[in-house]
Amino acid sequence: DGGITQSPKYLFRKEGQNVTLSCEQNLNHDAMYWYRQDPGQGLRLIYYSQIVNDFQKGDIAEGYSVSREKKESFPLTVTSAQKNPTAFYLCASSQGAAQHFGDGTRLSIL
Amino acid sequence: SQQGEEDPQALSIQEGENATMNCSYKTSINNLQWYRQNSGRGLVHLILIRSNEREKHSGRLRVTLDTSKKSSSLLITASRAADTASYFCATAPPSNDYKLSFGAGTTVTVRA
Numbered sequence: 001d002g003g004i005t006q007s008p009k010y011l012f013r014k015e016g017q018n019v020t021l022s023c024e025q026n027l028n029h030d031a032m033y034w035y036r037q038d039p040g041q042g043l044r045l046i047y048y049s050q051i052v053n054d055f056q057k058g059d060i061a062e063g064y065s066v067s068r069e070k071k072e073s074f075p076l077t078v079t080s081a082q083k084n085p086t087a088f089y090l091c092a093s094s095q096g097a098a099q100h101f102g103d104g105t106r107l108s109i110l
Numbered sequence: 111s112q113q114g115e116e117d118p119q120a121l122s123i124q125e126g127e128n129a130t131m132n133c134s135y136k137t138s139i140n141n142l143q144w145y146r147q148n149s150g151r152g153l154v155h156l157i158l159i160r161s162n163e164r165e166k167h168s169g170r171l172r173v174t175l176d177t178s179k180k181s182s183s184l185l186i187t188a189s190r191a192a193d194t195a196s197y198f199c200a201t202a203p204p205s206n207d208y209k210l211s212f213g214a215g216t217t218v219t220v221r222a
Contacts, residue, residue, distance in 0.1 A: 004152075006152075031208060033208075033210075035212075040214065041214050041215075042114075042198055042212035042213050042214045042215055043153070043198070043210075043212040044212075045209060045210065045211075048208050048209070050208060056208075058209065059209075090152055090153070092152075092153075094208075097140075097141055097143065097158055097202075097207055098143065098155040098158055099153075099155060099210065100155065101152030101153045101154070102152050103150075103151050103152045104150070104151070104152055
């Protein structure tokens with residue numbers, strides 16, 4: 001089945017550590033996205049990529065980094081510069097306006 | 111920035127009743143989308159309505175769009191327990207379809 005796979009489902013980070021969240025899609029979509037969701041709130045865009053080897057900052061890019069070396073993959077690194085990283089992170093892809101989402105990674109600070 | 115705002119924040123209805131939720135937005139749009147999120151899961155795209163459309167149907171879903179009032183509504187008819195979820199509207203500016211802005215959502219609980 002085509003879809004988006006995010007791993008791991010749960011992730012714990014120690015203070016000062018960088019962590020990388022994985023996102024893989026087999027939908028052959030050109031565009032991919034990373035969002036952050038805090039409790040009781042909507043999604044906020046971190047980074048997006050319209051095509052391989054290209055990406056742009058979203059509304060809250062500070063403290064995060066991404067790469068897009070392959071069409072299928074768009075990993076997100078939460079760096080130690082992100083002071084409040086505890087959140088639910090969602091990856092999406094699209095070919096057109098409608099976005100298809102993975103089931104998220106919940107990141108917590110130890 | 112969160113452009114869309116849903117109203118109400120929460121809604122509790124009996125199975126079989128209709129559920130209506132509203133979305134208001136601030137700036138011009140090309141289209142407006144509605145998504146559903148079950149607890150702890152990703153979002154699922156429900157329906158997209160373009161700025162030149164006024165109403166759209168998909169199964170038990172009916173969406174309206176009033177660009178003069180910058181508002182949209184989502185109606186779920188004959189609700190079922192499986193409709194229990196949070197519902198979000200999302201808009202993008204005409205200059206960039208990739209930059210969706212989501213509201214905080216409406217949490218719908220359908221009681222059996």
